[in-house]
Amino acid sequence: MSRLALVTDETSLPIDYDMALLLDACRAAGLVAEVCDWEDPAVDWSGFDAVLLRSPWSYVDRLPAFLTWCERVAAVTDLHNPLPVVRWSLDKLYMADLAARAVPVVPSTFVRSGGDPSEAVRQFLDGHREAAEFVVKPTVGAYSKNVQRFSRSRAADAAAHVAQLHSEGLVALLQPYLESVDRDGETDLIYFGGVYSHAIRKSPMLMPDGTVNVPTFESRTPRTAEDDERAVASAALAAAGAQLGLDRPLVYARVDVIRSADGAPVVLELELCEPSLNLPFSDHGPTRFAEAIADRLGISAR
Numbered sequence: 001m002s003r004l005a006l007v008t009d010e011t012s013l014p015i016d017y018d019m020a021l022l023l024d025a026c027r028a029a030g031l032v033a034e035v036c037d038w039e040d041p042a043v044d045w046s047g048f049d050a051v052l053l054r055s056p057w058s059y060v061d062r063l064p065a066f067l068t069w070c071e072r073v074a075a076v077t078d079l080h081n082p083l084p085v086v087r088w089s090l091d092k093l094y095m096a097d098l099a100a101r102a103v104p105v106v107p108s109t110f111v112r113s114g115g116d117p118s119e120a121v122r123q124f125l126d127g128h129r130e131a132a133e134f135v136v137k138p139t140v141g142a143y144s145k146n147v148q149r150f151s152r153s154r155a156a157d158a159a160a161h162v163a164q165l166h167s168e169g170l171v172a173l174l175q176p177y178l179e180s181v182d183r184d185g186e187t188d189l190i191y192f193g194g195v196y197s198h199a200i201r202k203s204p205m206l207m208p209d210g211t212v213n214v215p216t217f218e219s220r221t222p223r224t225a226e227d228d229e230r231a232v233a234s235a236a237l238a239a240a241g242a243q244l245g246l247d248r249p250l251v252y253a254r255v256d257v258i259r260s261a262d263g264a265p266v267v268l269e270l271e272l273c274e275p276s277l278n279l280p281f282s283d284h285g286p287t288r289f290a291e292a293i294a295d296r297l298g299i300s301a302r
């Protein structure tokens with residue numbers, strides 16, 4: 001009988017809305033799944049046939065420790081998604097890899113420490129005269145942490161934010177603010193075993209007054225992804241697979257897309273480490289996920 005670990009942590013489990021549905025679906029598919037805390041030193045990870053990262057979200061402030069833990073687990077059992085995928089997808093520098101593979105992405109400028117942040121912001125604004133507003137965020141981050149929206153007139157504040165990110169050892173990512181999000185939100189598309197399952201609409205997180213929201217249950221509603229959004233998301237996953245030399249589709253993946261001023265969808269973010277998969281918003285999502293897991297473990301789902 002295969003054993004599966006679904007990885008979370010104490011503080012995140014209460015806000016993991018997928019877990020209960022996933023556990024039920026695993027049971028129905030004949031999988032023995034256990035909820036485990038990545039920070040619990042008593043867990044013997046080698047005793048599992050597969051370990052799935054689900055909601056170990058306490059890692060955001062402890063990234064080196066989390067990656068060391070991932071390495072340890074990957075050395076003794078199957079980690080999903082695999083370690084190279086986790087490493088690559090945790091740093092939004094991957095946007096450059098996607099762009100190089102002709103995937104439409106939010107135009108992204110990376111600013112590393114060393115130069116003058118004010119000059120970097122000025123150059124970015126010169127290169128994006130169409131952008132009434134822009135975003136400064138770290139390349140490594142989650143939950144809108146350190147993500148800020150600025151009007152063009154606030155270049156000095158934006159430069160100060162870039163400098164702040166650099167002082168924390170982070171690389172800054174500058175993007176035009178894509179205004180469609182204020183009206184239409186973003187579309188987050190969920191895939192299991194490389195096959196599209198469902199999508200949600202996520203409300204905008206960056207308010208005009210500077211307030212930054214974190215994604216909550218209430219900020220999501222079910223949405224049917226349009227064909228052009230699915231095409232872009234599928235292209236992004238294919239590019240990720242080619243970039244990393246993967247021989248099989250990922251058991252789970254989320255691609256967040258947003259529409260640019262011309263109406264075309266572009267990738268805002270790839271979520272390949274520990275994404276919320278928005279199972280409460282899809283009747284068939286939990287079963288599809290459990291079946292993709294069973295398939296990967298070589299068990300025929302009932």
Ligand SMILES: Nc1ncnc2c1ncn2[C@@H]1O[C@H](COP(=O)(O)OP(=O)(O)O)[C@@H](O)[C@H]1O
Pocket residue numbers: 106135137141142143144145147175176177178179181186202203204205206256268269
């Ligand atoms: N270029 C952008 N245009 C419009 N909204 C953005 C942009 N970048 C980020 N946002 C908003 O900020 C939120 C968080 O940014 P995101 O890039 O998804 O980082 P995180 O990794 O923190 O989720 C998004 O869900 C979106 O609402």
Ligand SMILES: [Mg+2]
Pocket residue numbers: 143144256269
């Ligand atoms: Mg996001």
